[in-house]
Amino acid sequence: EGWIDVVALDLQGLMRASVQSGEDKAAQSLLNKLIRSNLVNTTHQVEVLQRDPNSPLYSVKSFEELRLKPQLLQGVYKMGFNRPSKIQENALPMMLAEPPQNLIAQSQSGTGKTAAFVLAMLSRVNPANAFPQCLCLSPTYELALQTGKVIQQMGKCYPEIELAYAVRGNKLDRGHKLSEQIVIGTPGTVLDWCTKLRFIDPKKIKVFVLDEADVMIATQGHQDQSIRIQRMLPHDCQMLFFSATFEESVWKFAQKVVPEPNIIKLKREEETLDTIKQYYVMCNSRDEKFQALCNLYGSITIAQAMIFCHTRKTASWLAGELSKEGHEVALLSGEMMVEQRAAVIERFREGKEKVLVTTNVCARGIDVEQVSVVMNFDLPVDKDGNPDNETYLHRIGRTGRFGKRGLAINLIDSKHSMNILTRIQQHFNKKIEKLDTDDIDELEKIAN
Numbered sequence: 001e002g003w004i005d006v007v008a009l010d011l012q013g014l015m016r017a018s019v020q021s022g023e024d025k026a027a028q029s030l031l032n033k034l035i036r037s038n039l040v041n042t043t044h045q046v047e048v049l050q051r052d053p054n055s056p057l058y059s060v061k062s063f064e065e066l067r068l069k070p071q072l073l074q075g076v077y078k079m080g081f082n083r084p085s086k087i088q089e090n091a092l093p094m095m096l097a098e099p100p101q102n103l104i105a106q107s108q109s110g111t112g113k114t115a116a117f118v119l120a121m122l123s124r125v126n127p128a129n130a131f132p133q134c135l136c137l138s139p140t141y142e143l144a145l146q147t148g149k150v151i152q153q154m155g156k157c158y159p160e161i162e163l164a165y166a167v168r169g170n171k172l173d174r175g176h177k178l179s180e181q182i183v184i185g186t187p188g189t190v191l192d193w194c195t196k197l198r199f200i201d202p203k204k205i206k207v208f209v210l211d212e213a214d215v216m217i218a219t220q221g222h223q224d225q226s227i228r229i230q231r232m233l234p235h236d237c238q239m240l241f242f243s244a245t246f247e248e249s250v251w252k253f254a255q256k257v258v259p260e261p262n263i264i265k266l267k268r269e270e271e272t273l274d275t276i277k278q279y280y281v282m283c284n285s286r287d288e289k290f291q292a293l294c295n296l297y298g299s300i301t302i303a304q305a306m307i308f309c310h311t312r313k314t315a316s317w318l319a320g321e322l323s324k325e326g327h328e329v330a331l332l333s334g335e336m337m338v339e340q341r342a343a344v345i346e347r348f349r350e351g352k353e354k355v356l357v358t359t360n361v362c363a364r365g366i367d368v369e370q371v372s373v374v375m376n377f378d379l380p381v382d383k384d385g386n387p388d389n390e391t392y393l394h395r396i397g398r399t400g401r402f403g404k405r406g407l408a409i410n411l412i413d414s415k416h417s418m419n420i421l422t423r424i425q426q427h428f429n430k431k432i433e434k435l436d437t438d439d440i441d442e443l444e445k446i447a448n
């Protein structure tokens with residue numbers, strides 16, 4: 001009792017969409033994939049825009065209805081999939097229809113997009129032809145490998161189909177012609193393999209997949225390279241375009257590479273503060289904030305909590321202080337590899353650590369359901385020092401699906417931070433109550 005396991009997680013800059021570089025976005029996406037072992041549940045509806053509004057709108061509730069090749073159906077079940085996910089219900093019949101149809105699809109990460117287009121590629125391949133027929137573009141080497149893994153798993157019972165990786169470092173002899181039916185790679189290398197090196201004949205491609213388009217366009221040059229590749233493909237090549245988000249730039253990109261598309265959108269549930277009890281604690285210094293935190297831990301039972309600090313320095317200081325107090329502290333910082341961060345988040349999700357200290361929005365899309373308390377050791381501010389309402393909402397907000405009651409505690413140490421808090425309160429028009437962490441009775445009240 002009283003022992004706090006602390007993970008100081010440093011994902012600084014990783015989650016701010018507006019300032020995110022392609023590298024950060026790719027790292028975030030990879031992090032999500034490494035952590036995820038299940039589908040993300042979605043309760044909201046899919047929006048479908050059909051190119052031909054007169055043709056019947058198909059959706060399927062089972063994989064059998066898709067009339068997949070038996071080897072593929074077997075592969076799907078071997079992966080533990082029982083029924084199509086929400087996006088798959090609508091996307092799969094469209095992707096597998098004859099004649100092939102183009103698709104632009106947007107839904108948050110973890111909803112089954114990768115599995116959907118992998119199934120489409122595997123279905124369209126003719127194993128008797130020993131040349132590339134499906135081409136999939138990924139933003140980075142690591143993301144290409146992740147998708148490759150899904151292809152291999154799903155195609156496990158279909159050994160005639162082979163896969164090649166068109167990624168930097170994969171050197172082939174001059175004059176080589178690929179015999180693998182599916183090629184997955186990054187835009188630069190794929191472009192070279194289709195043009196200068198001629199390892200791939202783009203005219204023979206039947207299915208073109210552009211994955212993680214939002215990450216793609218955040219990387220300099222990727223968009224143009226992708227468009228150049230697309231231009232080399234035959235007119236009847238099926239174009240499939242996937243993205244987790246759909247801002248204007250992504251949408252414009254989609255329209256450039258996907259003629260006559262069907263469109264599927266699955267909106268992410270909005271977070272709200274409705275089920276959250278929000279408090280603030282007046283302190284005078286960093287040390288007092290630390291003391292307030294200790295008081296809280298001393299008097300209420302906290303299953304799992306996340307603590308947000310403004311800087312990496314504060315996060316590691318906090319981890320150090322907690323460790324001096326005899327608490328078990330694990331520190332995870334920005335220098336760490338994505339895989340190492342994933343491992344820490346994984347441990348936290350499994351409940352091996354009870355507290356996660358982080359410097360920024362702990363990975364949007366990384367939902368740790370069991371977190372009941374979120375503490376802002378520092379309030380979120382943008383680079384001009386103004387309240388960052390969006391980040392505040394993402395830190396403490398809950399979506400409908402995790403609509404459990406939550407507790408948010410803001411530690412205030414100056415007039416300035418009190419002013420930020422007031423503005424956040426005004427923005428959301430939700431009262432943030434004052435809390436005295438020296439008053440045991442008051443603390444017990446909030447716990448219920």
Ligand SMILES: Nc1ncnc2c1ncn2[C@@H]1O[C@H](COP(=O)(O)OP(=O)(O)OP(=O)(O)O)[C@@H](O)[C@H]1O
Nearest residue numbers: 037038039081083084085109110111112113114115
């Ligand atoms: N029909 C299904 N039934 C059960 N699990 C599924 C199904 N489809 C996909 N999954 C699993 O759900 C997780 C997320 O799926 P997938 O990677 O395809 O989503 P995604 O939308 O492509 O996410 P991202 O954008 O992060 O790649 C994976 O672990 C995958 O194996």
